[in-house]
Amino acid sequence: MHTDGETTGTVVSHITCRSCGETYDLDLTEFPCRECGGILDPQYDYDALDITPEEWAARGDSMWDYRELLPVRDPDAIVSMGEGATPLVNAPRLAEDLGVDGLWFKDEGQNPTNTFKDRGQAAAISCANEQGVTDVALNSAGNAGQSASAYAARAGMNCHVFLNHQAGKVKKSLVRAHGADLHLQEGKIGDAGAAFTEAAAEHGWYSVKTFQTPYRHEGKKTMGYEVFEAFEWSSPDHIVYPTGGGVGLIGIWKAYQELRELGWLDADPPKLHVAQTTGAAPVVEAIEEGREEHEPWENPDSIARGVEIPDPGASPWMLEAVFESGGTGVTVSDEEAFDASLVAAREAGVEMCVTSAVALAGTMELAAEGVFGPDEDVVVINTGAGAKTASKIGKHAANSKKGA
Numbered sequence: 001m002h003t004d005g006e007t008t009g010t011v012v013s014h015i016t017c018r019s020c021g022e023t024y025d026l027d028l029t030e031f032p033c034r035e036c037g038g039i040l041d042p043q044y045d046y047d048a049l050d051i052t053p054e055e056w057a058a059r060g061d062s063m064w065d066y067r068e069l070l071p072v073r074d075p076d077a078i079v080s081m082g083e084g085a086t087p088l089v090n091a092p093r094l095a096e097d098l099g100v101d102g103l104w105f106k107d108e109g110q111n112p113t114n115t116f117k118d119r120g121q122a123a124a125i126s127c128a129n130e131q132g133v134t135d136v137a138l139n140s141a142g143n144a145g146q147s148a149s150a151y152a153a154r155a156g157m158n159c160h161v162f163l164n165h166q167a168g169k170v171k172k173s174l175v176r177a178h179g180a181d182l183h184l185q186e187g188k189i190g191d192a193g194a195a196f197t198e199a200a201a202e203h204g205w206y207s208v209k210t211f212q213t214p215y216r217h218e219g220k221k222t223m224g225y226e227v228f229e230a231f232e233w234s235s236p237d238h239i240v241y242p243t244g245g246g247v248g249l250i251g252i253w254k255a256y257q258e259l260r261e262l263g264w265l266d267a268d269p270p271k272l273h274v275a276q277t278t279g280a281a282p283v284v285e286a287i288e289e290g291r292e293e294h295e296p297w298e299n300p301d302s303i304a305r306g307v308e309i310p311d312p313g314a315s316p317w318m319l320e321a322v323f324e325s326g327g328t329g330v331t332v333s334d335e336e337a338f339d340a341s342l343v344a345a346r347e348a349g350v351e352m353c354v355t356s357a358v359a360l361a362g363t364m365e366l367a368a369e370g371v372f373g374p375d376e377d378v379v380v381i382n383t384g385a386g387a388k389t390a391s392k393i394g395k396h397a398a399n400s401k402k403g404a
């Protein structure tokens with residue numbers, strides 16, 4: 001990563017609360033909004049931006065190519081392992097099967113800990129590092145915990161990770177490998193969340209949890225910039241996203257709004273589609289009912305743990321992104337997600353974990369419903385690599401062979 005001197009050149013200015021409008025300076029270390037508990041969102045002085053999209057595109061190293069629109073000011077504070085700059089992998093056979101012009105995977109499995117979570121944690125841990133923080137903490141379905149452990153280890157910080165017993169083996173093993181302090185809880189993600197909240201308050205840990213830190217959606221918005229660049233400074237017609245807490249969906253939406261604000265985007269932003277499972281679909285339910293906020297989902301139940309999120313606090317922002325972009329929602333069964341992971345592996349060579357395969361299964365369903373036109377381009381965000389859930393996918397492949 002190359003920076004030009006003593007600052008990153010960022011035009012970040014302050015932080016605002018999306019609910020009550022309170023403003024904070026960038027040295028804030030207590031999240032979320034202390035006035036109302038609302039989501040904190042970094043703001044930028046777009047008029048001060050002194051870079052062109054051509055200059056951005058010429059870099060091509062990592063998500064820090066876009067450092068002018070990221071929240072870190074001190075280049076030495078950046079904690080990076082080259083995250084981002086992931087390929088857009090085309091899948092022509094699948095495009096033909098689905099009756100679209102182009103079908104692309106944004107392959108986030110190729111990040112340092114094999115998921116898109118690395119973009120969010122690289123941003124959040126770099127901001128923590130800039131503030132001299134020693135202990136970071138979060139609860140997570142698994143992948144964000146693994147990613148935070150890796151970045152905290154790299155920065156020399158302690159990391160406290162709260163997961164459920166049900167979290168996948170790969171994530172638990174690698175959290176331990178990075179030397180993090182792992183707390184395993186009975187129950188679902190909400191139970192790990194309650195344990196995290198209590199311990200974080202007691203010890204004063206710095207939060208890198210979904211939509212407590214103001215910075216994870218900032219890191220993830222770089223997916224939107226990269227897609228914009230790959231589509232020659234324009235947008236695909238559709239993006240399908242496996243949606244849990246919505247950090248990536250909102251990040252991509254924010255990226256496209258910024259690109260419009262900067263006058264760099266002539267076309268419409270992509271239509272953003274939410275894919276969830278039938279076992280936990282609070283956001284899709286809200287989309288179908290045209291509501292501005294979700295209702296908490298009772299008894300969430302899906303193998304796709306990353307999207308088994310019953311009560312996502314950022315749903316109003318997600319719903320704004322879906323409705324304003326002209327997107328929609330789709331649910332699939334766990335079985336359909338497993339089948340889709342085999343379709344990606346066999347038709348395109350692309351390895352998807354079960355959670356990200358929810359997006360491909362959703363894409364197949366949306367294609368069957370006629371949501372995509374024959375001249376349109378569709379991007380599926382492959383949020384995590386197949387290696388994350390390889391044994392489950394392998395079992396499914398063996399069983400489907402027996403059944404055939």
Ligand SMILES: Cc1ncc(COP(=O)(O)O)c(C=O)c1O
Pocket residue numbers: 115141142143144210242243244245246247248249305306307353355356383384
């Ligand atoms: C592989 C994978 N995909 C998608 C998600 C959902 O992420 P988001 O919070 O951005 O909706 C997760 C979250 O754990 C995940 O691990």
Ligand SMILES: [Zn+2]
Pocket residue numbers: 017018019020021022033034035036037038
């Ligand atoms: Zn507030």
